[in-house]
Amino acid sequence: MDLETLKSLVVKAETKIVLLVLDGLGGLPVEPGGPTALEAARTSHLDSLAAQGVTGLVDPVAPGITPGSGPGHLSLFGYDPLKYQIGRGVLEALGIDFELTHSDIAARGNFCTLDEAGRITDRRAGRISTEVCTELSGLLDTIRIEGIDVFVRPVKEHRLVAVFRGAGLSDQLTESDPQRLGEAPLKVQAKTPEAERTAGLVNAFIERARSLLKDRHPANMILLRGLATHPHLPTYQELYQLRAAAIAVYPMYRGLGKLVGMEALMTGPSVQEEFETLHQHWPAYDFFYVHVKGTDTAGEDGNFAAKVAVIEEVDRQLPVLLALRPDVLVVTGDHSTPAALKTHSWHPVPLLLSARSCRPDGAREFSERGCLQGGLGRLRGKEILRLALAHALHLVKFGA
Amino acid sequence: MDLETLKSLVVKAETKIVLLVLDGLGGLPVEPGGPTALEAARTSHLDSLAAQGVTGLVDPVAPGITPGSGPGHLSLFGYDPLKYQIGRGVLEALGIDFELTHSDIAARGNFCTLDEAGRITDRRAGRISTEVCTELSGLLDTIRIEGIDVFVRPVKEHRLVAVFRGAGLSDQLTESDPQRLGEAPLKVQAKTPEAERTAGLVNAFIERARSLLKDRHPANMILLRGLATHPHLPTYQELYQLRAAAIAVYPMYRGLGKLVGMEALMTGPSVQEEFETLHQHWPAYDFFYVHVKGTDTAGEDGNFAAKVAVIEEVDRQLPVLLALRPDVLVVTGDHSTPAALKTHSWHPVPLLLSARSCRPDGAREFSERGCLQGGLGRLRGKEILRLALAHALHLVKFGA
Numbered sequence: 001m002d003l004e005t006l007k008s009l010v011v012k013a014e015t016k017i018v019l020l021v022l023d024g025l026g027g028l029p030v031e032p033g034g035p036t037a038l039e040a041a042r043t044s045h046l047d048s049l050a051a052q053g054v055t056g057l058v059d060p061v062a063p064g065i066t067p068g069s070g071p072g073h074l075s076l077f078g079y080d081p082l083k084y085q086i087g088r089g090v091l092e093a094l095g096i097d098f099e100l101t102h103s104d105i106a107a108r109g110n111f112c113t114l115d116e117a118g119r120i121t122d123r124r125a126g127r128i129s130t131e132v133c134t135e136l137s138g139l140l141d142t143i144r145i146e147g148i149d150v151f152v153r154p155v156k157e158h159r160l161v162a163v164f165r166g167a168g169l170s171d172q173l174t175e176s177d178p179q180r181l182g183e184a185p186l187k188v189q190a191k192t193p194e195a196e197r198t199a200g201l202v203n204a205f206i207e208r209a210r211s212l213l214k215d216r217h218p219a220n221m222i223l224l225r226g227l228a229t230h231p232h233l234p235t236y237q238e239l240y241q242l243r244a245a246a247i248a249v250y251p252m253y254r255g256l257g258k259l260v261g262m263e264a265l266m267t268g269p270s271v272q273e274e275f276e277t278l279h280q281h282w283p284a285y286d287f288f289y290v291h292v293k294g295t296d297t298a299g300e301d302g303n304f305a306a307k308v309a310v311i312e313e314v315d316r317q318l319p320v321l322l323a324l325r326p327d328v329l330v331v332t333g334d335h336s337t338p339a340a341l342k343t344h345s346w347h348p349v350p351l352l353l354s355a356r357s358c359r360p361d362g363a364r365e366f367s368e369r370g371c372l373q374g375g376l377g378r379l380r381g382k383e384i385l386r387l388a389l390a391h392a393l394h395l396v397k398f399g400a
Numbered sequence: 401m402d403l404e405t406l407k408s409l410v411v412k413a414e415t416k417i418v419l420l421v422l423d424g425l426g427g428l429p430v431e432p433g434g435p436t437a438l439e440a441a442r443t444s445h446l447d448s449l450a451a452q453g454v455t456g457l458v459d460p461v462a463p464g465i466t467p468g469s470g471p472g473h474l475s476l477f478g479y480d481p482l483k484y485q486i487g488r489g490v491l492e493a494l495g496i497d498f499e500l501t502h503s504d505i506a507a508r509g510n511f512c513t514l515d516e517a518g519r520i521t522d523r524r525a526g527r528i529s530t531e532v533c534t535e536l537s538g539l540l541d542t543i544r545i546e547g548i549d550v551f552v553r554p555v556k557e558h559r560l561v562a563v564f565r566g567a568g569l570s571d572q573l574t575e576s577d578p579q580r581l582g583e584a585p586l587k588v589q590a591k592t593p594e595a596e597r598t599a600g601l602v603n604a605f606i607e608r609a610r611s612l613l614k615d616r617h618p619a620n621m622i623l624l625r626g627l628a629t630h631p632h633l634p635t636y637q638e639l640y641q642l643r644a645a646a647i648a649v650y651p652m653y654r655g656l657g658k659l660v661g662m663e664a665l666m667t668g669p670s671v672q673e674e675f676e677t678l679h680q681h682w683p684a685y686d687f688f689y690v691h692v693k694g695t696d697t698a699g700e701d702g703n704f705a706a707k708v709a710v711i712e713e714v715d716r717q718l719p720v721l722l723a724l725r726p727d728v729l730v731v732t733g734d735h736s737t738p739a740a741l742k743t744h745s746w747h748p749v750p751l752l753l754s755a756r757s758c759r760p761d762g763a764r765e766f767s768e769r770g771c772l773q774g775g776l777g778r779l780r781g782k783e784i785l786r787l788a789l790a791h792a793l794h795l796v797k798f799g800a
Contacts, residue, residue, distance in 0.1 A: 001462045001482060009465070052432070357740075359428050359436070359747050362772055377778035379463055386464030390746040397744050398461055399468035399481065400488035400626060 003079075005398075006386065007239045015327035015392040017242075017287045018278070019385075021076060022314060023069070023253075024296030024337025026349040026368065030304050037295075037304055037339060038350060039367040041311040045318040046331065046352065046366040053329075053354035055363040056376025058384065060335055066346040067381075072334030073256045075381025077289070079233060086259065087171065087228015093161045094258050095251025096153055100230045105169050105198065108226045109152075109160040110177065111136060111219035118184045123177070124158040125219040133157060136219055143208045145201055155251060162224060164202060169229075170195035176206060177223035185223055202227070235261025236287060240394060243284065247277050248291035257289050271313050275320040282324055290321075299337030307339050328391045329354045330384060331366070351376060351384065355391035403479075405798075406786065407639045415727035415792040417642075417687045418678070419785075421476060422714060423469070423653075424696030424737025426749040426768065430704050437699075437707040437739060438750060439767040443715040445722070446731065446752065446766040453729075453754035455763040456776025458784065460735055466746045467781075472734030473656045475781025477689070479633060486659065487571065487628015493561045494658045495651025496553055500630045505569050505598065507627045509552075509560040510577065511536060511619035518584045523577070524558040525619040533557060536619055543608045545601055555651060562624060564602060569629075570595035576606060577623035585623055602627070635661025636687060640794060643684065647677050648691035657689050671713050675720040682724050690721075699737030707739055728791045729754040730784060731766070751776060751784065755791035 027036035034040075060067040060075045061082065070091055071081035089106035100106060111133065113122040128136075133154040140152040140160075148166030155161055172195040176185045188206070190199040206222065213220045236244040238261070246257025246264045254264035263285075267277035274290055281288075294310035321329070331354075336347040350371045361375030376387070389395050427436035460467040460475045461482065470491055471481035489506035500506060511533065513522035528536075533554040540552040540562075548566030555561055572595040576585045588606070590599040606622065613620045636644040638661070646657025646664045654664035663685070667677035674690055681688075694710035721729070731754075736747040750771045761775030776787070789795050 001465060005482065357428065357745070357747075359768060360433060362769070373772070375772060376463075377457070377772075379778075383463045386462065387746075388464075390464040390466065395464065395466060395746070397466040397468045399471035399485060400491065 001386070003234060003239055009395045009398055010240050010389070011394060011396055012241060013393040015286070015394070016282075016324075017328040017388050017392050018321065018326040018330070019076065019287070019289045019388070020292070020321070020329065020331045021073070021289065022292045022295045022311065022331065022333050024299045024335060024344065025333025026336025026338070026345070026347050027299065027307065028338035028340045028345075028347065030340050036368050037299075037307040038311055039369065040304075041308045041315065043311060043315040043366060045315050045322070047364070049329070049331070049354045050352050050363050050366040050370060052358070053352055054358045054361050054376050055353070055366065055371040055374030056351045057348035057368075057371045057374070057378050058332055058351045058381050059348050059378065060381035062380070063348070064346050066344050067335040068344070069252060069334060070256065072381070073253070076332065076334055076384060077256070077260050078382055078385030079260070080382055084231060084233055086231055088226030089161065090228045090230050091252045091255045092155060092159070092226075093163055094255030095253070096155055096161060097264075098151070098153055098161060098163060100163065101165065102230050102232065103165070103167065103169065105164040105171050105173075105227055105229055107162045107164075107224040109162050110223045111158045111160065112221050112223050113218040114221045119182050120178070120185065120223075121181060122218060123179070123181065123223065127157045128219050130154065130156055132219065133160060136213065136216060139212055140209050140222070143205060143212070145205050145208070148201055150205055158219070160222065162205070164198070164205070169198045171198075171227050171229045173199055173202065173227045175225045175227065177225045185221060188224065188227070231259075233260050237261050240389065242287045244287040244289065245281055245285040246289045246291070247274050248289070249274070250291070250293050253291040253293070262289060271317045272320070275317050278321060279324065295333065296337045299339050300342060302339050302342040304339040327355060328388045330388050332384065348378065351379075353387060353391065357391050401786070403634060403639055406795075409795045409798055410640050410789070411794060411796055412641060413793040415686070415794070416682075416724075417728040417788050417792050418721065418726040418730070419476065419687070419689045419788065420692070420721070420729065420731045421473070421689065422692045422695045422711065422731065422733050424699045424735060424744065425733025426736025426738070426745070426747050427699065427707065428738035428740045428745075428747065430740050436768050437704055438711055439769065440704075441708045441711040441715065443711060443766060445715050445718040447764070449729065449731070449754045450752050450763050450766040450770060453752055453758045454761050454776050455753070455766065455771040455774030456751045457748035457768075457771045457774070457778050458732060458751045458781050459748050459778065460781035462780070463748070464746050466744050467735040468744070469652060469734060470656065472781070473653070476732065476734055476784060477656070477660050478782055478785030479660070480782055484631060484633055486631055488626030489561065490628045490630050490659075491652045491655045492555060492559070492626075493563055494655030495653070496555055496561060497664070498551070498553055498561060498563060500563065501565065502630050502632065503565070503567065503569060505564040505571050505573075505627055505629055507562045507602075507624040509562050509625070510623045511558045511560065512621050512623050513618040514621045519582050520578070520585065520623075521581060522618060523579070523581065523623065527557045528619050530554065530556050532619065533560060536613065536616060539612055540609050540622070543605060543612070545605055545608070548601055550605055558619070560622065562605070564598070564605070569598045571627055571629045573599055573602065573627045575625045575627065577625045585621060588624065588627070631659075633660055637661050640789065642687045644687040644689065645681055645685040646689045646691070647674050648689070649674070650691070650693050653691040653693070662689060671717045672720070675717050678721060679724065695733070696737045699739050700742055702739050702742040704739040727755060728788045730788050732784065748778065751779075753787060753791065757791050
C-alpha cells in the first residue's frame with residue numbers, strides 16, 4: 001500500500017506509540033549452535049513482553065540485503081528504502097542541526113593526513129580532537145567560492161560536514177575519498193553533464209582547503225564523501241497527524257528522525273537518560289523513536305559480551321519506559337550486526353510488538369529463535385509502522 | 401504475478417473448487433491467553449481437513465490494514481484490492497440483481513427521519529419494514545429527471561439503491577449522508593469539474609424525494625452514500641475459463657460474486673440450505689463461492705459465544721459439502737472480526753486448503769495458533785485463488 005492510500009485511512013487517536021530501536025540488534029552465535037547475543041542476554045522484561053505480545057522477523061530492505069543505517073531506519077519509519085534514498089552527507093548535516101534547504105548539496109568529510117607526495121597516510125588525521133576539528137572547520141568556513149555559499153561545520157573528532165548552497169547545483173557527483181591509503185585524494189567528477197559546474201565548484205573548494213590546511217599536519221587535507229541533496233519525504237505530521245519525537249544520542253539518528261518530521265530531543269547518552277528524556281516529554285508527543293547505539297557498536301567491535309551487556313542494560317531500564325504505559329511498544333533493530341561478523345549483516349531482525357490487541361502466538365521470549373514462532377511471521381521493515389498505527393487505532397478500514 | 405500472465409497459464413481441467421468464506425472469521429481471545437472463537441469451537445471436520453491439508457494466515461490487503469467487505473472479498477477472488485476499488489453503491493445494486501451498465505452511477509441509500517428544522521433525528525428511519533421500504537422506493541422510482549433515467553429499488557428495511565443512468569455521468573461525487581445526527585443532509589458536491597452536471601442532477605433527485613416523502617414520517621427523507629460506477633473487472637470466465645457460482649444470502653456478497661462473473665444462485669438462509677444449494681447446482685459449475693455471514697454478525701455484536709456457535713454449525717454441516725468431494729476446498733474469511741473489538745480488524749485470517757496434492761505441514765487443527773504452524777505461512781489474500789487453481793490442475797508451468 002502506498003503512503004497516499006495509507007494517509008487516506010488515518011484518523012486521530014488518543015494513543016501513544018514508542019519505537020525502541022536497538023541498533024544492529026540481530027545477531028549470530030559465536031560458536032555453532034550457541035546463543036545469539038539477544039538469546040544469551042537475561043531479558044526478563046523483554047521476554048515477558050514477547051510472551052504477551054507478538055513477535056516476528058524483519059527484513060529491513062529485502063532478504064539477503066544488508067541495510068545501511070539510513071535505509072534500515074527509513075524502513076522502520078514506514079518508508080520504502082528503495083524509493084527514498086538518502087545521501088550520507090545529508091544525514092550528517094541534519095544530525096548536527098544544520099538547517100539544510102532542498103537545493104543544498106551536503107557532504108560528509110574527514111580531515112586526513114597527506115605525505116609530502118600528496119598521498120593519504122591516515123584517512124582520519126590521527127583522530128584529531130573535536131576541539132581541533134572545530135577550529136579547522138572554522139578556518140575552512142571562511143572559504144569563499146564565486147557564485148555559491150559554502151558552510152563547513154565540525155561533527156566529532158576528524159569528521160566534518162560541508163554544505164554547498166546555490167541555484168542549479170547537482171548531487172550527481174563522485175567522491176574525493178579513495179577510501180584507501182597510499183593514494184592521492186580524487187578529483188570530484190560529474191556523473192551527468194548537469195553536474196559539471198557543481199563538480200568544478202566543489203573541486204575549487206577542496207583546493208582552497210588544501211592551501212589553508214597545508215601547515216596543519218596531521219590534519220593537512222580533507223576528503224569528501226556522500227555528496228547529496230536533501231530528499232523530500234512526506235512527514236509524520238503530513239501522513240499520520242502524529243507529533244513525533246526522536247530520542248537519539250548520535251547525530252545521524254537524530255538527523256534521520258528530523259528527515260521525517262520528528263523533533264530531535266536533547267538527551268543524555270545512557271539508556272537510563274534516554275528513557276528519562278522520554279518521561280519528560282511524554283505528554284507532548286504521540287510517537288517516540290528511541291535509539292540505542294550500543295548494540296551496534298559492540299557488534300561492530302566483535303564484542304559479543306558487550307552486546308549482551310547493552311541488551312541487558314536496556315532490559316534493566318525498561319520498567320521506566322513501561323511505567324508510561326505506551327499503547328503500542330515496538331522493539332526491534334534497523335539491521336543485524338552479529339559480533340561474529342563485526343559488521344552489519346543481511347540476517348532478519350527480531351521484532352516485538354506489544355499492545356492490548358495482540359493475538360497470542362507461540363513466542364515465549366524475545367530472541368531470534370523465539371521470533372521464528374511469532375505471530376507476525378516474516379515481514380518487511382516498512383510494514384512495521386502500519387501495524388503499530390493499526391494497534392494504536394489510527395487507521396480506519398480500507399473500502400466498504 | 402499480474403492477471404494477464406496468470407491467464408496465459410490457464411488450462412481446462414475436470415476439477416471443482418469450493419471457496420467457503422466464513423465472514424470475519426479471524427478473532428482474538430476475550431481474555432489474555434484464552435482461545436479465539438475458532439479455537440474455542442469444536443470443529444472436528446475442519447480440524448481433520450487442516451491436519452490432512454495445508455494452512456496459513458492471510459493478510460487480505462496488507463499487514464496492518466483492516467479490510468472492508470469489498471476489498472476483503474476481491475482479494476479472496478484473486479484481484480489486487482488496491483488496484484480494483486469498488487463503490488458501495490455498486491455492490492448494493494448488484495446484490496439486488498439490478499443490471500448495472502458500466503456508465504451507471506449507483507448509490508447506496510437510507511430512508512431517514514428529519515425533524516421540522518430539517519435535521520436528521522434517525523439515520524435509519526426507525527428501521528422501517530422492508531414492505532414500507534418497497535412501497536416508498538416505488539414512489540421515488542416515479543421521479544423523472546430531465547436528461548437521465550433514475551431507478552430506485554428497495555434493499556432491506558431502511559436501505560435502498562438509487563441508480564442514475566445517462567451519457568456523461570461522473571462518480572466523482574461527495575455523499576449526502578453526514579453520518580451524524582442533528583445535522584441536515586448534505587448537498588452532493590462534485591469533486592471534479594466534469595462531475596458538476598451529475599451533482600446537479602443527483603441533488604435535483606434528492607429534492608424531489610424530499611417533497612414526495614414529506615408526509616411519510618418516520619421515512620421522510622433519504623440519504624445517499626457510496627455513489628460509484630461499475631468497475632471493469634476481468635471475469636472468472638475470461639481469466640480462468642471457469643463457470644463460477646456464488647451462494648450467498650446477503651445482497652452485497654451476491655453482488656461481489658456477480659462483479660467477477662459468478663452466477664448468484666438462489667438459496668435459503670441457513671448454512672444447511674446453502675450447502676443444499678451447492679448440492680443442487682454441483683454439476684453445472686467449476687467453482688463455487690459459498691458465503692456464511694453469521695461469523696461476522698456475531699463478531700460485530702461482540703458475541704463471542706454466537707461466533708463459536710456459527711463456526712460449530714458450519715463444521716456440523718460440513719459433511720454435506722465434503723460428500724461432493726471437491727478437488728479443492730478453501731476455508732477462510734474475508735477479514736477478521738474479533739468479538740473483543742466488535743468490528744473488522746487488521747489481524748491475519750486463518751486459511752485452510754484441502755486437496756489431494758497438499759504437502760504435509762505442522763498444523764493439526766484449524767485455528768489461529770494452528771495456522772501459525774501451517775505450510776502456507778503468511779500470504780496475501782490475492783494469492784489464495786492462484787494456489788486453488790494450481791491444486792485444481794488449472795495452471796501449466798510458467799516458462800519453458
